Amino acid sequence: MVWEHYRTLSLPFESQAKPKRKYSITADILSYQRCPIQYGAFSTRKYEPSLSLELFYGDIIHQVLDQAHAHYNGKFDPSLRGTYPTDEDIERYFDEVENSLKARGLRATDKVRDKALNILKKFNEIEGPNLYNRILDTECKLQADRADYILHGNVDVLAVSEDDETEVEIWDYKGTDKPSINQPEYKQYEFQMQVYAELYRRKKGKPPKKAVLYFLNELDHVESNYRPQNAIMEVELNPSEVEVAMSNFDKTVGEIESCRDNNTWSYPETDPSEKTCDACDLRWNCQAAKNFGRNYRLIYP
Numbered sequence: 063m064v065w066e067h068y069r070t071l072s073l074p075f076e077s078q079a080k081p082k083r084k085y086s087i088t089a090d091i092l093s094y095q096r097c098p099i100q101y102g103a104f105s106t107r108k109y110e111p112s113l114s115l116e117l118f119y120g121d122i123i124h125q126v127l128d129q130a131h132a133h134y135n136g137k138f139d140p141s142l143r144g145t146y147p148t149d150e151d152i153e154r155y156f157d158e159v160e161n162s163l164k165a166r167g168l169r170a171t172d173k174v175r176d177k178a179l180n181i182l183k184k185f186n187e188i189e190g191p192n193l194y195n196r197i198l199d200t201e202c203k204l205q206a207d208r209a210d211y212i213l214h215g216n217v218d219v220l221a222v223s224e225d226d227e228t229e230v231e232i233w234d235y236k237g238t239d240k241p242s243i244n245q246p247e248y249k250q251y252e253f254q255m256q257v258y259a260e261l262y263r264r265k266k267g268k269p270p271k272k273a274v275l276y277f278l279n280e281l282d283h284v285e286s287n288y289r290p291q292n293a294i295m296e297v298e299l300n301p302s303e304v305e306v307a308m309s310n311f312d313k314t315v316g317e318i319e320s321c322r323d324n325n326t327w328s329y330p331e332t333d334p335s336e337k338t339c340d341a342c343d344l345r346w347n348c349q350a351a352k353n354f355g356r357n358y359r360l361i362y363p
């Protein structure tokens with residue numbers, strides 16, 4: 063019997079080994095930094111949010127743009143390779159994605175739906191001709207093995223640089239307006255892109271030339287075919303900032319682990335923003351929201 067050859071084999075048993083958790087830059091770290099109470103309820107305790115509008119909006123924007131890129135690359139029909147999607151194509155991709163989101167229980171009001179569709183058509187018209195032919199990859203997965211956890215992120219687009227064909231830019235789409243420099247999101251988005259740039263450098267051996275955030279809601283109400291000034295935020299890549307961002311993320315993961323162990327989620331230190339609280343199911347009974355001057359009251363008919 064073959065197993066008898068291994069009768070005397072002994073292997074060390076590492077009973078203390080703790081598996082590393084995976085932490086997403088946006089879904090875990092930035093979400094916790096925005097509001098630990100909300101993160102604890104919906105990401106860790108897995109409560110189901112009743113308002114799924116934000117999820118719908120973010121998903122439909124990312125998925126339809128992915129379809130638009132695939133269209134240009136001829137993935138749906140090789141004869142269309144190198145052609146730009148028309149408004150009708152965008153509407154069709156939108157309907158397909160919307161149906162798959164409905165199957166997951168994600169729906170939007172007509173107003174939100176129309177806004178998302180309008181913005182996607184505008185993006186396709188304004189950015190498509192200058193961007194689609196430069197795209198190398200979409201939904202690019204990047205990760206880093208940190209001491210106690212795995213850090214991962216999805217870069218929406220890797221594109222050949224406009225001014226140098228040997229260089230690459232990383233792009234991330236946000237279904238929001240551009241935050242002002244004083245809002246906490248501004249710094250968080252900068253951190254996010256610094257870290258994506260570092261993860262990209264570790265994977266490819268060379269940093270990207272540029273890290274670009276695109277705020278799609280800035281296209282709402284745009285009448286012309288020109289990109290509004292606020293749609294883009296270019297993050298300057300700086301190795302010392304990357305170090306700061308990485309250690310900031312390590313600190314946040316340490317806090318999340320400690321909250322998990324104690325099953326207690328602390329109040330946010332900075333204002334999570336009115337929009338975040340307005341969309342949060344916990345707002346009716348949230349002392350933290352009251353501390354930021356928000357008084358939500360249920361009004362019975």
Ligand code: SF4
Nearest residue numbers: 097339342345348350
């Ligand atoms: S209402 Fe605002 S402060 Fe309270 S848990 Fe929700 S996001 Fe956090």
